[in-house]
Amino acid sequence: MGLALLCIIWLITFVSTYFFAAKTWWLPKGVATAAAGIDRQFTVTYLLMGIVFVLAQCALGYLVWKYRETGGRRKVIYSHGNTKLEVLWTTLTAILFIGLNLVGSPIWAAERFEPAKAGSVPVEVTGMQFAWYFRYPGPDGKFGATKPELIDPSTGNEGAIGLDTDDAASKDDLIGGVMYLPVNREVDLRLRAIDVIHSFFVPSFRFKQDAVPGLIVHMHFTPTEVGDYEIACAELCGLGHYKMHGMVKVVSQEDFDKWIASREAEKQ
Amino acid sequence: MATTHTIHEHAAPQGFIRKYVFSLDHKVIGLQYYFLALSAVFVGMFLSLLMRIHLIWPNASLPLIGAIKPETYLALLTMHGTIMVFFVLTTAPQSGFGNYFLPIQIGAPDMAFPVLNMLSFWTTLLAYIVMLAAFFVSGGAPLHGWTGYAPLSALPNAGPGEQLGADLWITSIALFCVASLMGALNFITTVLDLRAKGMTLMRMPLTVWSWFVTAILGLLAFGVLLSAGILLLLDRNVGTSFYVPLVVVNGQMMGHKGGSPLLWQHLFWFFGHPEVYIAILPGMGVASQLLSTFSRKPIFGYRAMVYAIMGIGLLGFMVWGHHMFMSGMSPYSAFAFSLMTMSIGVPSAIKTFNWLGTLWGGKIRLYTPMLFAIGFVSLFVSGGLSGPFLAQPVLDIPLHDTYFVVGHFHLIMGVAAIFGIFGATYYWFPKMFARMMNETLGRWHFVLTFIGTYCIFMPMHYLGMAGQTRRYSQFTEVAYQHHLIPLQTFMTYAAFVTIAAQFIFVFNLFWSMKKGPKASDNPWEATTLEWTTATPPPHDNFGGHTPVVHHGPYEYSVPGAPRDFTMQSDPATAPAH
Numbered sequence: 001m002g003l004a005l006l007c008i009i010w011l012i013t014f015v016s017t018y019f020f021a022a023k024t025w026w027l028p029k030g031v032a033t034a035a036a037g038i039d040r041q042f043t044v045t046y047l048l049m050g051i052v053f054v055l056a057q058c059a060l061g062y063l064v065w066k067y068r069e070t071g072g073r074r075k076v077i078y079s080h081g082n083t084k085l086e087v088l089w090t091t092l093t094a095i096l097f098i099g100l101n102l103v104g105s106p107i108w109a110a111e112r113f114e115p116a117k118a119g120s121v122p123v124e125v126t127g128m129q130f131a132w133y134f135r136y137p138g139p140d141g142k143f144g145a146t147k148p149e150l151i152d153p154s155t156g157n158e159g160a161i162g163l164d165t166d167d168a169a170s171k172d173d174l175i176g177g178v179m180y181l182p183v184n185r186e187v188d189l190r191l192r193a194i195d196v197i198h199s200f201f202v203p204s205f206r207f208k209q210d211a212v213p214g215l216i217v218h219m220h221f222t223p224t225e226v227g228d229y230e231i232a233c234a235e236l237c238g239l240g241h242y243k244m245h246g247m248v249k250v251v252s253q254e255d256f257d258k259w260i261a262s263r264e265a266e267k268q
Numbered sequence: 269m270a271t272t273h274t275i276h277e278h279a280a281p282q283g284f285i286r287k288y289v290f291s292l293d294h295k296v297i298g299l300q301y302y303f304l305a306l307s308a309v310f311v312g313m314f315l316s317l318l319m320r321i322h323l324i325w326p327n328a329s330l331p332l333i334g335a336i337k338p339e340t341y342l343a344l345l346t347m348h349g350t351i352m353v354f355f356v357l358t359t360a361p362q363s364g365f366g367n368y369f370l371p372i373q374i375g376a377p378d379m380a381f382p383v384l385n386m387l388s389f390w391t392t393l394l395a396y397i398v399m400l401a402a403f404f405v406s407g408g409a410p411l412h413g414w415t416g417y418a419p420l421s422a423l424p425n426a427g428p429g430e431q432l433g434a435d436l437w438i439t440s441i442a443l444f445c446v447a448s449l450m451g452a453l454n455f456i457t458t459v460l461d462l463r464a465k466g467m468t469l470m471r472m473p474l475t476v477w478s479w480f481v482t483a484i485l486g487l488l489a490f491g492v493l494l495s496a497g498i499l500l501l502l503d504r505n506v507g508t509s510f511y512v513p514l515v516v517v518n519g520q521m522m523g524h525k526g527g528s529p530l531l532w533q534h535l536f537w538f539f540g541h542p543e544v545y546i547a548i549l550p551g552m553g554v555a556s557q558l559l560s561t562f563s564r565k566p567i568f569g570y571r572a573m574v575y576a577i578m579g580i581g582l583l584g585f586m587v588w589g590h591h592m593f594m595s596g597m598s599p600y601s602a603f604a605f606s607l608m609t610m611s612i613g614v615p616s617a618i619k620t621f622n623w624l625g626t627l628w629g630g631k632i633r634l635y636t637p638m639l640f641a642i643g644f645v646s647l648f649v650s651g652g653l654s655g656p657f658l659a660q661p662v663l664d665i666p667l668h669d670t671y672f673v674v675g676h677f678h679l680i681m682g683v684a685a686i687f688g689i690f691g692a693t694y695y696w697f698p699k700m701f702a703r704m705m706n707e708t709l710g711r712w713h714f715v716l717t718f719i720g721t722y723c724i725f726m727p728m729h730y731l732g733m734a735g736q737t738r739r740y741s742q743f744t745e746v747a748y749q750h751h752l753i754p755l756q757t758f759m760t761y762a763a764f765v766t767i768a769a770q771f772i773f774v775f776n777l778f779w780s781m782k783k784g785p786k787a788s789d790n791p792w793e794a795t796t797l798e799w800t801t802a803t804p805p806p807h808d809n810f811g812g813h814t815p816v817v818h819h820g821p822y823e824y825s826v827p828g829a830p831r832d833f834t835m836q837s838d839p840a841t842a843p844a845h
Binding site for chain 2 (some may be wrong): 001002004005008009012016019020024025026027028034037038041042045046049052053056057059060063064067068069074075076077078079080081082085086089090093094096097098100101104105107108111112113129148149151152153154162194195196197199201203206207208209210212213214215217230232233234235236237238239240241242243245
């Protein structure tokens with residue numbers, strides 16, 4: 001049984017590690033400025049934890065096999081422990097874990113402590129059961145007022161988020177079900193939810209943030225490659241959670257301007 | 269101390285009802301808890317099987333059950349999580365084995381408050397019945413997940429199951445909290461007041477230490493969940509707005525104003541994080557006890573192990589915010605929560621190194637309980653090492669609410685804790701039922717479960733890295749998740765095998781009760797007090813006398829001793845350790 005146990009533990013360890021190392025399933029390609037830092041931190045953590053994982057599991061398998069009872073007259077090592085060793089591994093793990101934490105902290109700070117820079121593209125995202133709506137403030141650069149009592153999804157996009165059409169600032173607001181973004185420009189995101197909690201998750205941007213009713217959460221990110229990227233809701237929001245899905249179309253600045261202009265023209 | 273004992277002595281009851289049903293005997297109550305948990309684990313496992321079937325064959329129509337709809341999937345998920353966390357992982361290791369063996373291991377005739385103990389069990393049973401009733405009311409069981417995030421859980425029209433089913437779900441949890449508070453008080457008082465002469469704190473078995481610290485966690489955590497649950501019931505039924513701001517569901521204004529959805533998350537996780545230690549600490553105690561016993565060696569670094577249990581318990585209360593990095597909570601607080609969370613890695617690593625140190629140089633007897641203890645260590649390492657990913661807010665951005673989290677907590681608080689329960693069952697079965705369990709069946713059960721659970725839960729980490737969101741009833745709606753379906757299929761097949769293997773265990777358990785070979789009083793040649801008394805232990809545990817303790821809990825292979833185990837109550841011939 002000792003040898004069998006060693007084989008099982010080692011086999012599980014090597015097979016698990018193989019799929020991590022071979023990156024058979026891995027993070028999707030990162031296409032936002034934050035991705036490089038997050039991915040680097042991920043790789044560092046993954047290498048360190050991987051080494052500890054392999055060493056600890058191999059040691060476990062080896063010790064179980066090596067010190068199994070065999071009927072020989074080998075004497076058991078009578079020991080209550082070793083204070084020096086305890087201090088050593090306590091110190092080492094404290095340095096490892098706390099160090100890892102400190103190394104990763106600046107990335108978080110850059111993501112979440114600073115507001116969006118001037119000149120970024122303002123977009124409001126509203127989550128509701130089970131759809132995402134995207135609003136652009138139009139030429140005036142101001143989002144018009146919304147009112148909960150005006151919310152009525154059956155009357156189209158404006159009704160869905162409860163846009164107050166009497167507000168002058170709302171006249172040029174553009175609302176749609178697909179998110180258009182210009183490439184390489186920072187996005188100034190306003191995140192809202194009107195019923196329950198949703199979570200705006202774009203794996204390719206390494207971006208995730210809950211949309212909470214009663215709160216307006218401000219976030220920012222910068223997509224770096226033209227293309228279509230999927231949004232998946234990442235917070236359980238009801239029976240349609242699995243299909244609360246949206247698209248981000250990252251386009252050139254030129255195409256973005258054209259798209260805005262054509263939408264404004266439609267609105268007139 | 270002697271006077272305290274006489275106060276709590278009560279005569280052995282004679283009638284069936286007082287002896288086995290409304291019993292005051294901690295051993296009977298322990299078994300009642302154990303069998304409640306055994307029934308719950310099969311319910312929870314069956315629900316998970318239905319979920320796994322639905323994930324890969326979403327249109328399958330099952331006999332008796334029919335087709336599973338997306339909302340049914342979410343109800344299964346909610347009930348699976350709730351039943352497993354409360355009625356299995358909290359009930360079996362702490363209330364079950366703790367009740368049975370804590371008093372015996374410290375040399376006490378019973379728990380400090382036997383009536384409270386009985387009440388606590390019956391309240392738990394009531395909670396369990398109320399929980400199961402949620403399946404059968406109109407609308408069915410709630411779909412808000414075991415974490416019950418408001419406003420989803422607070423609004424009856426937010427989804428199917430959010431009407432009466434959700435009220436029953438909250439009521440059940442509130443009842444469970446009351447029961448756990450009673451149990452926690454009892455455990456703490458018993459450890460502090462009823463230890464036998466010579467049973468100093470630093471001579472207590474590590475199982476007792478872990479039950480003791482778990483009880484303290486329970487006392488501090490369940491009160492908060494109870495209050496939070498009552499507020500949620502008020503929001504749902506009386507029109508208060510603790511958790512619900514002004515919201516519009518299906519175009520309808522809900523009449524709430526000014527509540528905070530994050531308040532529920534703070535209160536829930538203030539309970540919820542200590543809860544994962546409530547589930548795993550007793551398993552750590554059992555693993556320590558078993559590794560030392562079957563290695564025929566003292567536990568490596570006993571004092572460090574005790575301090576590590578306390579450290580985990582203390583830090584466990586300061587880290588709840590790591591569940592909320594993406595919630596909209598202040599990003600500055602993430603620094604503190606992250607640092608505290610990473611610090612828990614330190615006492616956890618101490619425990620792992622000490623377990624390996626215990627094996628080193630031992631004479632390892634690979635009986636079934638020991639196999640599960642070794643499996644526990646392996647799973648604890650695997651599940652633990654994904655923690656430092658999730659503890660870092662930057663890595664939580666891609667990983668939060670993906671299958672990576674599901675893999676992480678299933679390995680460490682699910683499977684590792686269950687391995688603790690299995691190890692404890694195989695280890696203490698001879699004392700509880702005076703017979704031995706079958707070793708061959710035990711080995712098969714271990715090997716299939718060990719490999720099977722790794723096959724189910726290790727791939728979840730890969731899925732999570734690839735961005736597969738959790739709590740999705742189907743993966744067909746999001747294009748980037750399509751290529752992950754074959755891996756999900758593999759996991760479902762692994763689940764079939766693993767679940768089938770559990771019937772080996774149940775058969776072994778009940779068959780051995782009747783037909784297993786008779787057990788001696790100390791079949792494992794162990795040292796703690798439960799092995800000094802008769803099998804099964806008499807009503808007052810030690811047959812009229814109170815043991816006196818002269819030794820530490822894990823004195824194996826003492827040089828110069830006549831045999832390779834020195835029991836705690838053996839006379840102090842050599843200087844006591």
